[in-house]
Amino acid sequence: MNCYYMEEELNKYFSNLLSEEDKQMLFTELDKDKVWQKEFMDELNVSSVIRMQEKAGDIFYAQRKFKQFRLKTKKIYVRKVSLQIVRYVAVIMLAIGSLALYQYYNGAESPQVEYADFEVPAGQRAQLILPDGTAIWLNAGTKLSYPSDFSAKNRRIYLEGEGYFEVESDEKNPFTVHTSLMEVRVLGTKFNVKSYKDEASFVTLIKGRVEITSQNATNKVTLNPSEQAFISEAGDITLSTKNGIEKINAWMSGELFYLNEPLKNIVKDLERRFNVRILIKDKELENDLFTSHLDEKTTIEQVLKRLKATRGLDYTIKGDQIELLNIKK
Amino acid sequence: MKHITLENKTDFEQLYLCYYPKLVRFTREYVISVEDAENIVQDVFLVLWEQKDSLMYVQDVPSFLFRLTKNKCVDFLRHKIMSAEKNQCLRDTQIREYEYRLRSMEQFEDNRFEEEEVSKLIHNAIQSLPEKCKEIFLLSRFEGMSHQEIARKYNISQSTVNNQISVAMKKLKEQLRKYLSDNIF
Numbered sequence: 001m002n003c004y005y006m007e008e009e010l011n012k013y014f015s016n017l018l019s020e021e022d023k024q025m026l027f028t029e030l031d032k033d034k035v036w037q038k039e040f041m042d043e044l045n046v047s048s049v050i051r052m053q054e055k056a057g058d059i060f061y062a063q064r065k066f067k068q069f070r071l072k073t074k075k076i077y078v079r080k081v082s083l084q085i086v087r088y089v090a091v092i093m094l095a096i097g098s099l100a101l102y103q104y105y106n107g108a109e110s111p112q113v114e115y116a117d118f119e120v121p122a123g124q125r126a127q128l129i130l131p132d133g134t135a136i137w138l139n140a141g142t143k144l145s146y147p148s149d150f151s152a153k154n155r156r157i158y159l160e161g162e163g164y165f166e167v168e169s170d171e172k173n174p175f176t177v178h179t180s181l182m183e184v185r186v187l188g189t190k191f192n193v194k195s196y197k198d199e200a201s202f203v204t205l206i207k208g209r210v211e212i213t214s215q216n217a218t219n220k221v222t223l224n225p226s227e228q229a230f231i232s233e234a235g236d237i238t239l240s241t242k243n244g245i246e247k248i249n250a251w252m253s254g255e256l257f258y259l260n261e262p263l264k265n266i267v268k269d270l271e272r273r274f275n276v277r278i279l280i281k282d283k284e285l286e287n288d289l290f291t292s293h294l295d296e297k298t299t300i301e302q303v304l305k306r307l308k309a310t311r312g313l314d315y316t317i318k319g320d321q322i323e324l325l326n327i328k329k
Numbered sequence: 330m331k332h333i334t335l336e337n338k339t340d341f342e343q344l345y346l347c348y349y350p351k352l353v354r355f356t357r358e359y360v361i362s363v364e365d366a367e368n369i370v371q372d373v374f375l376v377l378w379e380q381k382d383s384l385m386y387v388q389d390v391p392s393f394l395f396r397l398t399k400n401k402c403v404d405f406l407r408h409k410i411m412s413a414e415k416n417q418c419l420r421d422t423q424i425r426e427y428e429y430r431l432r433s434m435e436q437f438e439d440n441r442f443e444e445e446e447v448s449k450l451i452h453n454a455i456q457s458l459p460e461k462c463k464e465i466f467l468l469s470r471f472e473g474m475s476h477q478e479i480a481r482k483y484n485i486s487q488s489t490v491n492n493q494i495s496v497a498m499k500k501l502k503e504q505l506r507k508y509l510s511d512n513i514f
């Protein structure tokens with residue numbers, strides 16, 4: 001094959017002018033000749049370097065891609081930090097545990113009760129084992145306070161946010177969970193408390209028995225398994241029987257289940273779960289009901305895509321904030 | 330952009346905005362599909378993000394980024410060729426095309442890659458071209474015009490366009506010689 005032919009063909013190849021058969025012929029020729037192979041590689045490598053030169057419009061393309069990138073890093077970042085939190089918890093629990101033991105054996109009463117706070121940031125979850133054997137799972141954006149004299153005889157904690165409790169049974173020493181609206185008194189039991197600031201408060205019982213007293217002590221109810229109590233700001237308590245009770249603590253394994261749930265409630269969970277800010281731009285969407293299931297691996301990007309694909313809903317990402325709006329007709 | 334450190338978020342963002350488009354275009358030359366190129370470069374930045382704390386002391390982050398991209402590309406092409414041969418999902422010509430592009434990428438001299446120097450070399454080479462040749466080359470490689478469109482614009486034959494571009498490429502190869510590995514025999 002002559003030089004001129006090869007040069008011409010290579011040129012055409014890199015200008016995307018060769019048909020499938022021409023390409024095949026070119027490669028067959030290339031296989032035979034190392035000089036032309038080198039020519040091919042040089043040509044390609046020079047082209048690729050030239051392509052790296054800056055172009056008009058690059059910045060807009062890059063900004064668009066950077067937004068997608070940010071969503072990906074959020075997920076990764078969260079995963080990494082959660083591990084750190086788990087270790088952190090272990091250290092704290094050891095500290096309380098030994099403090100409690102010390103007090104238990106010494107029978108000493110602390111002259112002044114101090115409170116230690118434990119906070120789970122958005123995008124993370126934590127699990128604690130208290131010195132009395134009670135296991136607590138804390139959801140994202142939850143604050144837990146416990147007195148420094150917490151012990152098997154003095155079992156009370158303060159919660160703002162959501163926690164699932166498996167309390168060790170001890171009839172003489174009830175375990176109490178305090179929130180801004182109520183006090184939950186338990187003997188031995190499994191239950192979920194959801195009491196975020198400025199959101200509806202719920203206590204859901206899976207097993208055992210709990211007694212709920214509203215903060216102003218005006219109302220008092222006893223909850224049976226599968227029942228859910230809604231506690232209003234005014235201290236009213238409404239009971240209902242909850243279907244799918246086993247899903248109530250799905251958040252512990254990173255899952256989120258919604259059965260006809262208003263979008264405004266879902267959005268609050270998503271904000272905490274993914275550590276993002278979500279604004280419902282079109283207010284009429286707030287009370288639209290959604291049914292959905294997210295597993296641990298679902299990313300915020302997938303959630304948004306799903307919402308967009310299944311419902312008349314669109315989203316835009318502006319910096320840190322995600323905006324939900326009606327799809328434009 | 331010479332001494333980028335990743336001490337804060339803004340630096341990372343600047344780095345991304347500056348290099349993402351360039352690296353995608355670079356990668357696309359080897360992996361052929363734009364989508365594959367975008368995924369590869371996005372992955373490169375994810376790696377960079379995860380390691381950003383330990384990268385504070387890397388002097389020349391762009392070169393590091395460039396090497397990372399090259400390695401990801403090589404991995405991608407090897408995997409693509411292997412699975413295509415196994416599953417017989419690509420035509421023979423396509424596989425060979427990927428093979429030649431992989432070999433080219435492996436030959437690319439990345440150790441001495443100096444972005445500013447490369448820019449200067451390309452600029453010089455292009456400036457030294459005859460006026461018409463320069464225009465045709467720029468239209469083809471920077472504006473993405475097809476040979477046919479260029480031929481029509483200047484009222485010349487397509488083979489003249491072809492010749493002009495090949496003159497320009499020769500000049501560029503000469504200038505960028507140090508990045509083109511010589512030891513392939």
